[in-house]
Amino acid sequence: MQMHRSVSLTVNGERVERDVPVRLNLVDFLRNELGFTGSHVGCEHGVCGACTVRVDGAPVRGCLMLAVQADGAIVETIEGLSAAGALADLQDAFVARNALQCGYCTPGILITVHDYLERGGAADRAAIRTALSGNYCRCTGYQAIVDAIAEVAAARAGGGAA
Amino acid sequence: MTGPLSVFDRPNSYIGRSVPRPNARRLAEGRGRFVDDLSLPRMVHAAFLRSPHAHARIANIHTAAAKAAPGVVAVYSGADLLPRIEPWVGVLSHLKGLRSPPQPAVAVDVARWQGEAVAMVLAASRAEAEDAAALIEVDYQPLPVAADMERALDPSEPVIHAEYGSNLAWERLVEHGDVEAAFADPDATIVERTFRFGRHTGVTLEPRATLAAYDPSERRLTVHYSGQAPHMMQVIYAKHLGLPEGNVRVVAGDVGGAFGIKVHTYGDEVAAAAASMLLGRPVKFVADRFESFLSDIHARDHRVTAKIAVSPDGKIAGFAMDDLTGIGPYSVYPRTSAIEANQVLNLTGAPYMLPAYRARAKVVFQNKTVMCQYRAVGHPIAVAVMEGMVDAAAAATGRDPAELRRLNLIPDGGYPCVSATGMRFNELSHHACLDRLLQLMDYEALRADQTQLREKGVYRGIGLSSFVEVTNPSPMFYGVGGAPIASQDGATVRLDASGAVHVSSSVTEQGQGTEAVLAQVVATAMGVPIESVRVTTGDTDITPYGGGTWASRGAGIGGEAALLAGEALRAQVLQAAAAILQTEAQKLDIVAGAVVDEAGQERVTLADLARQIYYRGNELPPDLKPELIATRHYRVTDYPFVFTNGCQASWLEVDVETGEVTLLKHWVVEDCGRVINPQLVDEQMRGGVVQGIGGALYEHCLYDADGQLLNATMADYLVPMAAEMPDIEVAHVETPTSTSVLGAKGAGEAGTGGAPAAIMNAVNDALRPLNAEVTEQPITPARILEALKAI
Numbered sequence: 036m037q038m039h040r041s042v043s044l045t046v047n048g049e050r051v052e053r054d055v056p057v058r059l060n061l062v063d064f065l066r067n068e069l070g071f072t073g074s075h076v077g078c079e080h081g082v083c084g085a086c087t088v089r090v091d092g093a094p095v096r097g098c099l100m101l102a103v104q105a106d107g108a109i110v111e112t113i114e115g116l117s118a119a120g121a122l123a124d125l126q127d128a129f130v131a132r133n134a135l136q137c138g139y140c141t142p143g144i145l146i147t148v149h150d151y152l153e154r155g156g157a158a159d160r161a162a163i164r165t166a167l168s169g170n171y172c173r174c175t176g177y178q179a180i181v182d183a184i185a186e187v188a189a190a191r192a193g194g195g196a197a
Numbered sequence: 198m199t200g201p202l203s204v205f206d207r208p209n210s211y212i213g214r215s216v217p218r219p220n221a222r223r224l225a226e227g228r229g230r231f232v233d234d235l236s237l238p239r240m241v242h243a244a245f246l247r248s249p250h251a252h253a254r255i256a257n258i259h260t261a262a263a264k265a266a267p268g269v270v271a272v273y274s275g276a277d278l279l280p281r282i283e284p285w286v287g288v289l290s291h292l293k294g295l296r297s298p299p300q301p302a303v304a305v306d307v308a309r310w311q312g313e314a315v316a317m318v319l320a321a322s323r324a325e326a327e328d329a330a331a332l333i334e335v336d337y338q339p340l341p342v343a344a345d346m347e348r349a350l351d352p353s354e355p356v357i358h359a360e361y362g363s364n365l366a367w368e369r370l371v372e373h374g375d376v377e378a379a380f381a382d383p384d385a386t387i388v389e390r391t392f393r394f395g396r397h398t399g400v401t402l403e404p405r406a407t408l409a410a411y412d413p414s415e416r417r418l419t420v421h422y423s424g425q426a427p428h429m430m431q432v433i434y435a436k437h438l439g440l441p442e443g444n445v446r447v448v449a450g451d452v453g454g455a456f457g458i459k460v461h462t463y464g465d466e467v468a469a470a471a472a473s474m475l476l477g478r479p480v481k482f483v484a485d486r487f488e489s490f491l492s493d494i495h496a497r498d499h500r501v502t503a504k505i506a507v508s509p510d511g512k513i514a515g516f517a518m519d520d521l522t523g524i525g526p527y528s529v530y531p532r533t534s535a536i537e538a539n540q541v542l543n544l545t546g547a548p549y550m551l552p553a554y555r556a557r558a559k560v561v562f563q564n565k566t567v568m569c570q571y572r573a574v575g576h577p578i579a580v581a582v583m584e585g586m587v588d589a590a591a592a593a594t595g596r597d598p599a600e601l602r603r604l605n606l607i608p609d610g611g612y613p614c615v616s617a618t619g620m621r622f623n624e625l626s627h628h629a630c631l632d633r634l635l636q637l638m639d640y641e642a643l644r645a646d647q648t649q650l651r652e653k654g655v656y657r658g659i660g661l662s663s664f665v666e667v668t669n670p671s672p673m674f675y676g677v678g679g680a681p682i683a684s685q686d687g688a689t690v691r692l693d694a695s696g697a698v699h700v701s702s703s704v705t706e707q708g709q710g711t712e713a714v715l716a717q718v719v720a721t722a723m724g725v726p727i728e729s730v731r732v733t734t735g736d737t738d739i740t741p742y743g744g745g746t747w748a749s750r751g752a753g754i755g756g757e758a759a760l761l762a763g764e765a766l767r768a769q770v771l772q773a774a775a776a777i778l779q780t781e782a783q784k785l786d787i788v789a790g791a792v793v794d795e796a797g798q799e800r801v802t803l804a805d806l807a808r809q810i811y812y813r814g815n816e817l818p819p820d821l822k823p824e825l826i827a828t829r830h831y832r833v834t835d836y837p838f839v840f841t842n843g844c845q846a847s848w849l850e851v852d853v854e855t856g857e858v859t860l861l862k863h864w865v866v867e868d869c870g871r872v873i874n875p876q877l878v879d880e881q882m883r884g885g886v887v888q889g890i891g892g893a894l895y896e897h898c899l900y901d902a903d904g905q906l907l908n909a910t911m912a913d914y915l916v917p918m919a920a921e922m923p924d925i926e927v928a929h930v931e932t933p934t935s936t937s938v939l940g941a942k943g944a945g946e947a948g949t950g951g952a953p954a955a956i957m958n959a960v961n962d963a964l965r966p967l968n969a970e971v972t973e974q975p976i977t978p979a980r981i982l983e984a985l986k987a988i
Contacts, residue, residue, distance in 0.1 A: 058324070072234035073227020075453070077402045078486045078911040085402055113227030126225045130217050133880050136708030138224025139231065139402040139453030160924075167919035171911070173402050173454045174708050176887035176948075177919040179880055 042106040046071070047115025055102045062086040062097025064105075065112055073113035073142045077171065084170035087143035088112050094150045113142035122149055124190065128183035136174030144170045148184050158188035204722055204760065204938070205871075208788055211717035211727055212939075215876035218713040219732065220451075220706070230450040232406035232423045237479040240408070241270050243469050244326035245482075246316040246333050247491060248308030251344060251564040251904025252357070255306055256336040258316055263332040268325030271476060272333065273317045273468070275303035281471045283437045285462060287528035289678030292535045295367040295560075297528035298358050302437075302464035302471070307340070309357060309526035310566050311905055312491025314465050319472055319480060342564045344904040346523025347500055349561035357526050357562045366528055367535045367560040371542045373617040374553030379515025385506040388589045392582050393973040394953075396498040396523075397896035399571050400916055403453020404489045405463060409470035410479040419446045420470055424459040425705055426745035431737045432681035433462055433531065434470055449735030452707040456572040456888070458493050459707075460747045462530045465492065490909035495898055496571035498523045499541070499578050505586045506553075507594055511604045515553035516546050516617075518582060522560055525567035531680045534568050535560050540575025540667065546583045547616045548627050548663045548842065549605045554617035564904040570747075572888055576666060576950030581893075584662040584954035585961075585972065592965060598661055598958070599635055606631065606663060620665075625842040626868045627663055629930045634661075634844045634866040637928055643848060651966055657861070660847040660959025664951045668869070668943025669753035669839035669936070671832060685832035686750075687741025688759040690719055690766045692825040694811045696790060696804030698725055698766075701733045703743025704755030709945060710877035711751045715759045717873055718939065722763025723770075724787030725803065741828055749943020752873055753839060754831055757937040761829035773823040774806055777816075831937070839934050841942040843867035845886070845951040847959040849923075853967065853985060856978030858894060858960060860923035863952070868930040870942035878944045879927040885948020886925050891917045893953035897975050 043052045046069060055064060065071040065088065077085030079098045086097035089111040116122050122145050128134070135141040144167065148156075151166040163184045164177070172180065205212050223229065260272040284299035303314045316333050320326035341355035348354055349364040357364055380387060408421040418440055422430055427447040435442040452459065469482040484492065503518035520541050524534035538558035545556060591601040606627040607614060613623040634640075640659070647657050675682040689701045700719050706712045712732040720727040733739060743758075744750065767787055774792040775782040784795050791802040801809075809816055810823050817823075833839060848862040865882045872878050895915035899907040908914045933940025953974060960981065961970050969984040982988045 056324070066234075071227075072231075073229070075229075075231070075403065076233070077404075080486065080910055080912055082911040083402060117226040126222065129225050130221045133215075133218065133221065133710070133876050135221055135224055136710075136880065136884065137401075137403065137452060137454045138221070138229050138708060141225050142227045145225065164919040164922070171400075171402060171916060171918065173400060173456070173888070173916070174884045175880060176883035176885075176917075176925060177922050178883050178924055181919065 040103050042103055044105050044107060045109045047111060057101065057103050059102045060098050061088065061100040061102050061105050064102035065097060071112045071114050075139050075142065084143040084147060085140050087146045089146055094146050113145065116146065116149065124187050125149065128187050132179045132183040134175060134179040134183040140170060140172045144172065144180060152188055152191060156188055158185040158192065160185060207721060207724065211721045212873055213875065215874055216713060216717055216727055218710050219716060220712060224451065231403055231453055232408050232421050232450065233483045235408055235421055237408065237410055240479040240481055241319045241321060241476065242323040242326050243472060243480055243482040244318050244323060244330045245314040245465055246330045247312045247488070248304065248315050249311060250308060250337055250339050251311045251342045252340040253308050253337040254340060255304060255308060255315060256338055259334040260316065263318055263329040266325065266329035266332055268321035269329045270319045271472065272329065273472065275301055275305040275315060278303050278468055278471055279305055281475065282467055285437060285530040287530040287533045289533050289675065289680055291678035292367060292533060292539065295528060295533060295535045296361060297366060300527045300530065302467045310564055312566060314468065317468050317472060319476065342904045344564055344900055344902060346498055346521060346561055346563050349523060349563050357564060364562040365559060366524060366562055369539065369542060369558050371554065371556045371618060376515050376517050376553040376555040379506045379553040380504065382506065382514060384509050385514055386590065386594050387504060387506050388586060388593050389504040390586060390589055390972055392501045392503065392585060394497045394499045394578055395975055396495045396898040397892050398490065398493050398495045398898060399456045399458030401454035401456060401458050404484040404486065405459060405466065405493060406483040407466040407469050408479060408481045409473040411473040411477060413477045416440065417444045418470060418474065419448065422447050422449050423452050424449055425455045425707060425747050426460050427705065427735055427737050428703065428742055429682050429745065434467065437467060438471060438474060446738045449705055455707040457570045457574065457747060461494055461532065461569055463492065486911060487909050490914065491566060491906060494529060494569040494571065495566045496568060497578065497892065498568055501578065501582050503582050503586050505590050507590045511594065511596055511601060513549055513551055513605045516551050517555040518545060520556070520558040522558065523563040523565065523568065524560055525565050526562050527567055529567050529569035531682065532570055532675060536570055537575045541578045543618050543620055544576060544579035544665060545618065547618050547620055547665045548607060550607055551617035565900060572885065573946040573949035576664065576946060577889060577892055577953045580662055580664040580951055581954040581957055585957055588958045588961065599631065599640060602631060602661065602663055603628065620840065621836055622840055623836065624932045624934055625665065625840060626930045626932050627842050630842060630844045630866040630868055631663060633928055633930060634846055634864055637866065637926060638846050638864045655850065656853055656963040657848065657850045658959040658961065658963030660955040660957065660962055661844065662951045662954035662958065663844045664842065666749065666841045666943065666947040666950055667838045668749035668841050669833050670748050670750060671834065671837050673837035674748065683742060683744040685830050686743030686755045686758050687828055687830040688755065688762040689741055689826065689828040690762040692766060692770065692803060692807050694807050696802060696807050697729045697731060698723055699731050700759060701740045702755050702759060703740045703745065704751040705735045705746040707746065709751065709881055710874060711746055711755065713877060714752050714756055714873050718756050718759045719763040722760050723767050725790045729790060741830065749945040752941045753937065753943050754833065756873060756941055757939045758829050758831040760939050761831060762827050765827035765829055769823055769825060769827060770803065770806065773810060773821060774801060776818050776821045777809065833936055835936045839936055839942050841867065841869045841947060843947050843951060845955040847955040849959045849963065851960060851963040851981060856981035858976065860890065860921065863923045863925040865925060865927045865948065866930060867927065867944065867947050868932050869944040870931065871933040871940035872929055872931060873941055881944045882927045882948045883925045885946060886952045887917045887922055889949040889952025890922070890956060893956040893974050893976060895975055
């Protein structure tokens with residue numbers, strides 16, 4: 036069996052070429068090979084959502100995808116999305132509402148929510164709670180997270196905070 | 198707290214304001230610095246082979262194949278590490294009679310729980326270390342297993358530590374008043390119940406993690422630590438690895454959740470440090486989720502039988518209970534696994550006037566993961582038992598649950614007092630909190646809704662809980678018993694040449710907002726904008742000596758030390774300014790980062806003053822030698838603990854066809870003394886409530902009769918998720934503690950302590966018309982259907 040394979044992908048706008056073990060998952064590749072440590076490993080099981088990243092525009096569990104499967108893909112992590120300002124209104128709302136405590140789940144939650152809002156997700160609290168149902172947060176009890184997302188959803192629907 | 202010059206009356210006070218946390222934006226942008234984010238040159242990774250048996254003799258360990266595997270640097274068995282790591286004993290002298298044998302970091306001759314580490318592999322990558330661990334062959338001789346806590350003391354059960362002759366680790370009896378007479382009164386209504394509380398665990402989203410780096414040239418060990426108590430771990434690493442304490446540095450950066458899980462000594466973490474010493478290179482160990490479930494401490498696991506006697510006038514005449522709790526095969530070091538049961542005895546019924554009280558606890562060994570302190574230690578048990586009994590007694594005597602509480606809660610004017618359980622209470626507000634709660638939730642209207650809905654076959658319930666919370670502990674908690682755990686904390690505050698204020702504190706941050714609170718307190722004490730305050734925590738090389746963050750002590754103890762240090766630095770600055778400005782310090786103040794005179798006119802900014810002092814000392818009077826740095830320490834001296842109180846209510850619906858519980862709303866009224874940052878306190882309450890709900894409804898470490906954990910993944914172990922959680926309304930009654938200037942009591946655990954009782958009472962309130970009752974947590978749909986005799 037071939038133990039390594041070369042991959043070529045775009046991560047946060049930069050071209051990356053590496054020889055990777057075929058068993059290496061995407062989040063370990065991003066964290067340990069490329070130094071994008073903002074994506075976190077929580078359960079290694081696809082349950083907790085801490086490792087959520089964007090692959091070709093869709094949220095993906097970084098622990099359930101192999102690095103070799105990302106060959107040719109466009110990958111975005113919390114670092115790239117933050118630098119691009121894509122999450123700025125969400126991040127402002129999360130900080131203002133204290134919608135994060137330890138912050139370990141936060142990058143995965145922001146990427147999940149970014150997708151929810153991009154798909155036109157409403158400010159409806161029940162719908163937001165359902166959208167978050169694959170992201171575990173042990174600290175906040177979720178209410179402040181729901182508040183922050185509802186605020187941003189309403190602002191975006193109203194044509195922005197201005 | 199009187200007088201016009203109080204720190205709370207200052208212009209631009211930050212006390213009582215919801216200022217954002219300084220570290221929140223960094224974390225939201227993915228710029229956290231968690232242990233697993235760090236890499237050091239020549240670092241190797243550790244993986245552990247763990248016992249698949251709950252109890253087995255380790256006859257032989259064959260490591261040759263593992264040692265030859267790719268990337269492997271070393272393989273160590275428990276026997277290899279034993280000469281390097283002095284085993285520890287989890288007992289304290291004030292818990293008389295508690296016994297626990299020496300515990301090795303890695304099992305040596307016998308493995309005593311499934312998941313106990315038996316060998317360690319160091320390799321170039323974690324994957325290679327795991328590959329090699331799978332090549333280790335261990336000849337196990339399985340031994341009989343004592344898994345069931347309820348049978349652990351039966352003569353037929355295997356004894357885990359033969360030298361003790363039984364599986365009893367500790368027992369304690371608390372007695373007050375004439376319990377027999379209370380229960381012998383023929384007019385009293387007597388209610389008896391048995392409650393069971395399943396094992397659960399912390400499930401911090403960041404698993405336990407350590408990066409230990411030993412430098413043999415300096416004989417110096419640096420440990421990057423995901424935990425709550427750096428100075429405690431400094432002592433423990435030094436003592437058990439044979440190093441001078443001053444040669445050990447423990448650094449806690451960002452911590453991805455702790456909740457008490459990360460305040461204990463873990464063999465795998467100490468083994469990583471020992472391996473770093475053996476290899477002379479950095480060793481990283483990060484538990485995977487399976488390891489977390491098997492090796493993080495578990496919590497709860499109690500069976501409590503209780504009875505209550507209520508007089509015809511509704512007064513509680515007597516209360517008695519027996520608590521049995523299983524702690525795994527060892528008492529955990531250095532806090533011990535007896536504190537949880539101790540707290541149950543101290544806290545059950547503590548909000549109430551109890552003329553007679555008798556409580557007994559038995560703490561037993563068993564072949565399961567070790568059990569120890571987790572958020573709200575003992576409180577969820579104590580509160581659920583008492584509040585469950587109060588509701589059962591209310592039903593039995595035909596009284597409203599709120600009314601029965603009003604009749605029996607200690608009056609708000611009745612302090613200081615000593616509870617039947619022997620606790621010294623002061624400045625509590627049970628009645629004010631209950632009144633506020635009932636008003637907040639509109640209790641009467643909810644009762645009316647409930648009645649109407651019942652006629653339509655919809656079963657909704659209201660559950661109340663009143664409680665006290667142990668916060669701000671004095672040395673009487675641990676230090677008195679010989680534990681290397683500081684009850685005091687310190688803060689150093691210094692002014693730099695730009696006028697910025699640097700705070701270094703021995704309390705630690707795990708997301709609760711410790712650093713924000715310290716910044717608020719110091720900014721207020723100094724009279725500077727909060728933006729000019731920088732806070733450092735979590736480094737034994739840098740911060741003053743102290744206990745860290747646990748037992749809801751960060752704001753109350755760490756905050757008070759910061760306040761005292763800030764005021765001391767302010768006095769120094771004013772003294773220097775007075776000398777330079779040729780006036781008196783009493784005529785000056787600091788407002789918004791500048792020294793002002795009595796008319797409020799700015800005389801000099803702190804930046805200009807600092808530059809003059811640091812750069813142009815020639816301009817100062819020769820006898821003026823300002824240090825511009827101050828350290829103060831604080832410990833609670835007046836009381837063993839500063840108790841808080843509060844109450845909660847749950848409103849939920851039970852589907853009597855499926856047994857499913859839908860949480861509709863939750864309310865909390867809490868008196869944590871002076872509220873420094875309302876938003877942070879409310880978020881502690883909400884997060885705490887949801888952790889309590891987890892224990893009440895979902896979380897359970899399920900074991901089979903052989904001591905095998907059956908659900909050690911996050912797919913199988915249920916935690917509270919967003920879709921199932923209710924909105925939680927929080928309100929406050931503020932009774933500042935007179936033990937400190939700041940007046941802050943703790944707020945971190947009340948949510949978790951009070952929620953399971955409120956949830957259980959609400960479920961039973963919903964089921965009452967159907968003559969069904971659930972007294973076993975987690976309250977699963979199956980248990981509700983069993984109570985309804987539907988299955």
